[in-house]
Amino acid sequence: MIGSVFRMGALVLGLMAGSLAQAGDFIVVQSTTSTQNSGLLDHILPAFEAETGIEVRVVAVGTGQAIRNAANGDGDVLLVHAKAAEEKFVAEGWGVERFDVMYNDFVLVGPASDPAGVRGGSDIVAALSAIAGAEAPFASRGDDSGTHKAELRHWASAGIDVSAASGGWYRETGSGMGATLNLAAGMGAYALSDRATWIAFGNKGDLVVAVEGDARLFNQYGVILVNPAKHPGVKAEAGQRFIDWLTGDEGQAAIAGYTLDGQQLFFPNAK
Amino acid sequence: MRDLVEESGLMIEAQGLRIARGGQRLLDVAHLRLGGPGPTVILGPNGAGKSLLLRCLHGLIGADVGAVRQNGRPLDGDERARQAMVFQRPVMLRRSVAGNLDFVLRRRGLARRQRQDRIADLLAEGGLQSRGGQSARSLSVGEAQRLAILRALATEPEVLFLDEPTSALDPGATQAIEALVLRASTRGVRIVMVTHDIGQARRLAADVVVMMGGQVVEQGPAAQVLDDPANGAVRRFLAGELIF
Amino acid sequence: MQSFAQEMQAAFTLILAGDSELLGIVALSLRVSLLAVLFAALIGMPLGAALAVGRFPGRRALVVLVNALMGLPPVVVGLLVYLMLSRSGPLGVLQLLYTPTAMIIAQVVLVTPIIAALTRQVVEMLDAEYAEQMRSLGLSRLATVPVLLWDGRVALLTAVLAGFGRAIAEVGAVIIVGGNINHVTRVMTTAIALETSKGNLALALALGAVLIGIAIAVNALVSLLGARSRAEVMAHA
Numbered sequence: 001m002i003g004s005v006f007r008m009g010a011l012v013l014g015l016m017a018g019s020l021a022q023a024g025d026f027i028v029v030q031s032t033t034s035t036q037n038s039g040l041l042d043h044i045l046p047a048f049e050a051e052t053g054i055e056v057r058v059v060a061v062g063t064g065q066a067i068r069n070a071a072n073g074d075g076d077v078l079l080v081h082a083k084a085a086e087e088k089f090v091a092e093g094w095g096v097e098r099f100d101v102m103y104n105d106f107v108l109v110g111p112a113s114d115p116a117g118v119r120g121g122s123d124i125v126a127a128l129s130a131i132a133g134a135e136a137p138f139a140s141r142g143d144d145s146g147t148h149k150a151e152l153r154h155w156a157s158a159g160i161d162v163s164a165a166s167g168g169w170y171r172e173t174g175s176g177m178g179a180t181l182n183l184a185a186g187m188g189a190y191a192l193s194d195r196a197t198w199i200a201f202g203n204k205g206d207l208v209v210a211v212e213g214d215a216r217l218f219n220q221y222g223v224i225l226v227n228p229a230k231h232p233g234v235k236a237e238a239g240q241r242f243i244d245w246l247t248g249d250e251g252q253a254a255i256a257g258y259t260l261d262g263q264q265l266f267f268p269n270a271k
Numbered sequence: 272m273r274d275l276v277e278e279s280g281l282m283i284e285a286q287g288l289r290i291a292r293g294g295q296r297l298l299d300v301a302h303l304r305l306g307g308p309g310p311t312v313i314l315g316p317n318g319a320g321k322s323l324l325l326r327c328l329h330g331l332i333g334a335d336v337g338a339v340r341q342n343g344r345p346l347d348g349d350e351r352a353r354q355a356m357v358f359q360r361p362v363m364l365r366r367s368v369a370g371n372l373d374f375v376l377r378r379r380g381l382a383r384r385q386r387q388d389r390i391a392d393l394l395a396e397g398g399l400q401s402r403g404g405q406s407a408r409s410l411s412v413g414e415a416q417r418l419a420i421l422r423a424l425a426t427e428p429e430v431l432f433l434d435e436p437t438s439a440l441d442p443g444a445t446q447a448i449e450a451l452v453l454r455a456s457t458r459g460v461r462i463v464m465v466t467h468d469i470g471q472a473r474r475l476a477a478d479v480v481v482m483m484g485g486q487v488v489e490q491g492p493a494a495q496v497l498d499d500p501a502n503g504a505v506r507r508f509l510a511g512e513l514i515f
Numbered sequence: 516m517q518s519f520a521q522e523m524q525a526a527f528t529l530i531l532a533g534d535s536e537l538l539g540i541v542a543l544s545l546r547v548s549l550l551a552v553l554f555a556a557l558i559g560m561p562l563g564a565a566l567a568v569g570r571f572p573g574r575r576a577l578v579v580l581v582n583a584l585m586g587l588p589p590v591v592v593g594l595l596v597y598l599m600l601s602r603s604g605p606l607g608v609l610q611l612l613y614t615p616t617a618m619i620i621a622q623v624v625l626v627t628p629i630i631a632a633l634t635r636q637v638v639e640m641l642d643a644e645y646a647e648q649m650r651s652l653g654l655s656r657l658a659t660v661p662v663l664l665w666d667g668r669v670a671l672l673t674a675v676l677a678g679f680g681r682a683i684a685e686v687g688a689v690i691i692v693g694g695n696i697n698h699v700t701r702v703m704t705t706a707i708a709l710e711t712s713k714g715n716l717a718l719a720l721a722l723g724a725v726l727i728g729i730a731i732a733v734n735a736l737v738s739l740l741g742a743r744s745r746a747e748v749m750a751h752a
Contacts, residue, residue, distance in 0.1 A: 013551065028613060035595070037709075037713045048588070057613060057695035057699055058696060058697070059695070059696060061694075069601075070604055072601045072603040072604075073603055073607070074601050074602050074603075074612055074613070126585070159733060170595065174710050177712070178711065178712025178713050178714055181714060182711070182712075182714060185714075188542055200713065201713065201714040202715040202716070202718075203714030204714070224746035231602055231603075233607070233608075233610070264611055292604075329651060331647055331651065352653055354651075354652040355651065355652075358648065359646065362644060362645055362648040363645075364662065365665075365666040374662075378652070422652075423651075426652065427651075459704075496705075
């Protein structure tokens with residue numbers, strides 16, 4: 001009886017020791033699913049960690065949640081792709097300063113059967129008008145993310161009120177890019193996706209790129225240091241080192257060097 | 272009614288015990304004294320309130336009014352510690368036969384060696400020597416009831432209450448239980464046993480208390496009560512009639 | 516394009532090759548959920564026993580509440596624990612967010628009501644059977660509790676296994692408070708969620724099969740230990 005109690009105790013201590021051994025320098029980066037799911041971060045972060053010894057822990061959630069978390073002080077750096085929201089974040093004092101990091105573009109994907117007849121086009125607003133007109137199924141992020149905000153801007157440009165169609169041909173998944181693409185593939189719907197996530201996506205089904213190349217589909221990523229004045233616990237120095245690296249020659253080269261299926265997914269454009 | 276007062280030794284006295292539920296009188300014992308040297312059997316038809324009285328005497332239930340005193344003192348923890356009880360259906364702990372006895376002996380503060388010796392003695396007393404390591408829950412009802420009595424005796428009580436201990440047993444098991452009870456009695460443990468079996472009363476009782484309808488209707492030496500009761504209803508009960 | 520079956524086969528090959536990343540994820544899943552269940556039992560069993568044996572005003576309402584809390588949605592628990600552990604929250608100074616400890620805390624909150632409610636039921640039933648006998652032997656109500664817990668150990672073990680099953684299978688709580696950070700807070704369920712969101716359905720399913728396999732293994736181990744201890748008891752006859 002006593003023996004088994006000791007064995008149990010040793011087991012518990014052993015299990016707990018694993019939890020406690022998480023020391024060492026690290027920063028938390030609140031980012032989006034597109035940088036995570038595309039594999040970009042897995043590719044470029046090891047170089048930073050090897051050079052500085054700072055571990056980068058990435059929490060990949062929707063842009064809205066990432067910004068919220070950063071405002072709560074639950075991250076040291078914010079890396080998302082919703083410029084207006086990012087600038088508001090800084091203006092409200094949650095962030096120190098916003099820097100451009102990289103860009104890619106959004107693409108409109110849809111079923112190969114192309115019910116709205118938009119495939120091959122390069123005008124996103126016209127395409128959305130056609131989709132609305134045909135009442136072809138459309139899968140939206142519906143989650144206040146960068147992609148979602150971009151999508152809503154285009155609907156607004158087309159003068160279409162999608163909230164009226166919600167639940168009908170317009171499906172708001174309230175989920176990440178992957179879940180939304182899963183749904184689009186499953187029900188033969190159109191969807192707006194960032195190119196990186198799209199290329200890396202493993203369940204395309206019969207979805208293909210329908211519309212691309214519109215200048216309005218430009219997708220800019222920005223990085224911001226969470227303001228230590230608002231949250232004293234922020235690791236400002238380490239966080240700044242990361243931002244400097246990301247926007248500096250090495251980080252920019254690493255971003256440019258990441259390819260999938262022979263395609264470059266992100267294009268560095270830090271000033 | 273003749274008193275059963277024994278001048279020396281343990282004495283239990285119940286005074287004005289009343290329990291009523293839903294307007295029905297379940298127990299109404301004006302005055303009862305128990306303390307004779309030999310086994311006292313509380314006899315009566317089902318529903319007479321015998322088990323209820325036993326539980327009051329052992330402090331398991333509180334009556335609506337009235338009091339129970341033991342050796343002139345109220346029935347507190349110390350006094351109750353001198354008592355033990357065996358129930359109609361034995362409740363065995365989920366451990367071995369020996370483990371059930373060990374449980375009780377540990378609480379009495381006995382050292383390990385003492386406990387082992389005592390367990391061996393008790394098991395031999397009850398004819399369960401070879402069953403020490405067996406799971407107590409795997410015993411037959413008769414064997415489990417024997418173990419329940421041994422476990423009660425392990426607390427070294429001055430009085431042992433038994434509530435219809437053999438009502439669910441076959442004659443062979445019943446005989447073993449009665450033998451165990453009588454042996455305990457000759458060793459000085461006061462026995463107070465409830466039964467509705469008249470034959471069992473004849474076999475075991477030195478004194479008999481007859482209950483009907485929640486009241487004590489007759490009490491006295493066994494021979495007298497069983498062969499020549501004063502109460503007419505008791506007479507009819509002993510003759511085999513159903514009493515309501 | 517591979518067929519789904521081919522993809523699954525490829526996924527299993529990857530897994531069975533003992534991928535060290537996968538082993539790390541499995542180890543973390545077990546560590547988080549086993550510790551969570553342990554603490555949940557340490558809290559939940561006395562609580563359940565007290566509810567079963569105690570007599571105090573409001574007891575019945577508390578029983579209803581504990582039973583209802585068995586149905587706490589994991590994602591709600593995750594959100595609540597996040598708000599507590601966030602830097603902006605009351606316990607932010609502890610810096611527990613995005614660590615395995617936070618995940619353990621969330622799962623403790625999730626699992627404790629299950630163990631408490633099931634313990635209460637087991638102990639209550641045993642109490643009905645044992646109460647008179649225990650009182651006769653001179654045990655106080657409080658002293659009866661350890662006896663009831665030990666005698667109900669088989670059913671209580673099932674309650675613990677139920678708690679473990681809940682913990683190892685949930686994703687809503689651990690993904691919010693853990694952040695699904697690679698090599699730090701990624702467990703089986705969050706890895707499955709991630710692979711699903713990347714569209715790697717075959718890999719996600721293969722991981723799911725591994726998760727189920729682990730759950731079966733844990734239950735089988737417990738069953739084996741139970742059988743062995745019963746055999747030991749019988750062997751002494």
